[in-house]
Amino acid sequence: MKRFATIFAIIAILATLHSLVNQAGANNPNADTVTVAQNSQQNTDSGDEEVSASVFQGLKKFWMYSGFKNAKIGHIIMIIVGLIFIFLAIKYDYEPLLLVPIGTGILIGNIPFVTLEIGKTMGLFAPDATSGLKLGLYEQGSVLNYLYYGVSQGIYPPLIFLGIGAMTDFSALISNPKLLLLGAAAQLGIFATFMGALLLGFLPSEAGAIGIIGGADGPTAIFISSKLAPHLIGPIAIAAYSYMALVPVIQPPIMRLLTTRKQRLIRMRPSRAVSKTEKILFPIIGLLLTTFIAPSALPLLGMLFFGNILKESTVTNRLAETARTSLIDIVTILLGVTVGASTQADVFLTSQSILIFVLGAISFMVATAGGLLFAHFMNLFLRKENKINPLIGAAGVSAVPDSARVAQMMGLKEDPSNHLLMHAMAPNVAGVIGSAVAAGILLSFLL
Amino acid sequence: MIINNIHIDSAAVDSEALIVTVVGYAVVFAALILLFVAFFSMPKILNLKFKRKGKSQIAMEASPVVEMSGEVNAAISMALHLYFNQYHDEESSAMTIKRESRLYSPWSSKIYQVRNQFNRI
Numbered sequence: 001m002k003r004f005a006t007i008f009a010i011i012a013i014l015a016t017l018h019s020l021v022n023q024a025g026a027n028n029p030n031a032d033t034v035t036v037a038q039n040s041q042q043n044t045d046s047g048d049e050e051v052s053a054s055v056f057q058g059l060k061k062f063w064m065y066s067g068f069k070n071a072k073i074g075h076i077i078m079i080i081v082g083l084i085f086i087f088l089a090i091k092y093d094y095e096p097l098l099l100v101p102i103g104t105g106i107l108i109g110n111i112p113f114v115t116l117e118i119g120k121t122m123g124l125f126a127p128d129a130t131s132g133l134k135l136g137l138y139e140q141g142s143v144l145n146y147l148y149y150g151v152s153q154g155i156y157p158p159l160i161f162l163g164i165g166a167m168t169d170f171s172a173l174i175s176n177p178k179l180l181l182l183g184a185a186a187q188l189g190i191f192a193t194f195m196g197a198l199l200l201g202f203l204p205s206e207a208g209a210i211g212i213i214g215g216a217d218g219p220t221a222i223f224i225s226s227k228l229a230p231h232l233i234g235p236i237a238i239a240a241y242s243y244m245a246l247v248p249v250i251q252p253p254i255m256r257l258l259t260t261r262k263q264r265l266i267r268m269r270p271s272r273a274v275s276k277t278e279k280i281l282f283p284i285i286g287l288l289l290t291t292f293i294a295p296s297a298l299p300l301l302g303m304l305f306f307g308n309i310l311k312e313s314t315v316t317n318r319l320a321e322t323a324r325t326s327l328i329d330i331v332t333i334l335l336g337v338t339v340g341a342s343t344q345a346d347v348f349l350t351s352q353s354i355l356i357f358v359l360g361a362i363s364f365m366v367a368t369a370g371g372l373l374f375a376h377f378m379n380l381f382l383r384k385e386n387k388i389n390p391l392i393g394a395a396g397v398s399a400v401p402d403s404a405r406v407a408q409m410m411g412l413k414e415d416p417s418n419h420l421l422m423h424a425m426a427p428n429v430a431g432v433i434g435s436a437v438a439a440g441i442l443l444s445f446l447l
Numbered sequence: 448m449i450i451n452n453i454h455i456d457s458a459a460v461d462s463e464a465l466i467v468t469v470v471g472y473a474v475v476f477a478a479l480i481l482l483f484v485a486f487f488s489m490p491k492i493l494n495l496k497f498k499r500k501g502k503s504q505i506a507m508e509a510s511p512v513v514e515m516s517g518e519v520n521a522a523i524s525m526a527l528h529l530y531f532n533q534y535h536d537e538e539s540s541a542m543t544i545k546r547e548s549r550l551y552s553p554w555s556s557k558i559y560q561v562r563n564q565f566n567r568i
Contacts, residue, residue: 175517177486184479191468198459204467270516278489285485293478422517430479437478441471 064122070112074345082106082340088245095245095402098218101333102241105340108144109137137341148338151233154226156335157219158303163328164219164400164432165307166320170282172426175271178378179392179423183430185374186396187438189214189367193359194442200355205229208442210356213240214363215435216247216397222339223300224439228446234342235353239360241339247402248409250361251368251394255410258372259390264414266389268423276312283308290437296447297440304436364397371396371427388423395424398431 085103116132119125194211287305375393404424
């Protein structure tokens with residue numbers, strides 16, 4: 001690399017010196033050139049001038065194409081945002097598998113270059129040109145555009161759901177099925193945000209897509225926004241994934257606010273062992289019940305339960321292994337980098353995006369509160385030995401497994417021997433099902 | 448500047464929006480309540496099936512079915528795992544040398560020495 005830089009620098013210096021020497025030569029012809037006939041000297045001078053002019057033109061053109069010439073303040077802001085994402089992922093371990101690809105995608109998407117319109121105005125492209133350099137994500141025919149096709153057409157999210165299904169153990173939910181209701185209650189965030197977005201002047205379809213941020217489920221948010229509001233995919237996806245990463249920051253204050261210490265100390269009965277038959281029946285019954293109720297959620301729920309059948313049947317271990325490792329990794333890479341790259345400053349930095357971010361934060365808070373309050377409500381009807389620790393209600397938002405981890409962490413803070421993780425996983429995975437059902441309902445109402 | 452641009456339009460929340468919200472939330476609950484009902488009754492249905500099977504079998508063992516919690520299962524699994532995989536960690540750390548007294552060994556045999564050929568000369 002050092003050698004390459006040195007060679008490149010040397011060539012640049014030589015080229016500069018050559019043009020300078022030519023200019024000097026043109027101004028002060030030396031003794032040798034005096035002896036040459038006047039006619040030929042004029043030809044040489046004009047040739048040198050042409051060379052230096054063409055070099056200058058070449059450099060100018062290079063400068064016009066460079067990122068430095070085309071950079072705007074928006075690009076710089078977005079590059080800083082991308083760097084912050086990468087920093088948060090590496091330094092604080094906030095969802096690194098998502099934030100590193102998204103952060104890098106933001107950098108890729110915000111490298112300034114000559115677009116077709118700018119190129120035409122600057123005279124770099126012909127006035128009748130129909131395609132530019134085919135570099136940007138939104139330029140037809142570019143590599144990034146092809147990769148983004150999976151996002152814009154809602155192809156990646158069901159594949160992600162397949163992987164999630166193949167890696168999720170629903171045992172906690174099967175052993176204590178009443179916790180499913182917490183996953184339903186936490187979907188309050190989706191519908192509250194839908195109303196909020198309508199109040200702020202968004203169209204109903206846009207409001208539905210924004211509302212799904214409250215489901216705390218990135219793939220669902222992308223899937224719905226690709227159908228209801230394709231122009232808002234970037235801000236919605238970034239908001240959803242950012243707040244999912246910030247679950248350990250957003251949820252604890254609300255959890256403390258809505259619970260007393262005594263409630264946080266509640267010990268839950270250990271879960272019973274779940275038979276293999278129950279584990280196999282869960283995805284089959286779940287698939288049939290939920291998709292009959294909300295067929296619009298079929299791509300998501302179908303793949304989720306399909307992945308789980310692969311896992312629980314135990315006869316398709318190879319397929320389950322691929323779905324939960326290689327496949328989901330590949331799709332996460334493509335999804336992350338293209339969603340990040342979709343945040344081009346000129347498309348992303350709008351007042352609408354800011355509003356979406358505000359609404360997203362509110363939706364997460366409402367969803368958390370919804371789960372917590374419903375746990376209190378359920379406790380009113382449960383016997384003392386069956387009481388639910390309300391902290392696990394917050395795990396009803398489907399940020400798997402972060403919100404369950406937050407419930408565990410909060411429980412351990414109050415009582416270091418009270419492990420809530422497995423209990424919290426039940427509403428957590430119920431939240432995944434609940435948000436997918438909610439997405440299906442919004443699709444059928446608003447599409 | 449952005450705050451100035453925010454306009455709250457209460458007229459946008461019409462009856463249709465309210466229907467979407469209320470019906471949507473209700474349907475989410477309904478779907479998960481159905482799943483709850485299905486899996487709440489699942490152990491009973493499965494037990495019923497097994498009980499019928501049991502009645503048909505005359506010689507059924509009288510031992511009661513002990514339902515073990517996940518924590519107990521985890522503890523047993525951990526103990527088995529340690530037993531099968533990590534018991535060698537409990538070996539004595541004292542190192543000893545076992546004396547081998549053999550009259551003949553190819554290691555000490557003169558006929559296998561490297562320089563044997565020179566000796567022949």
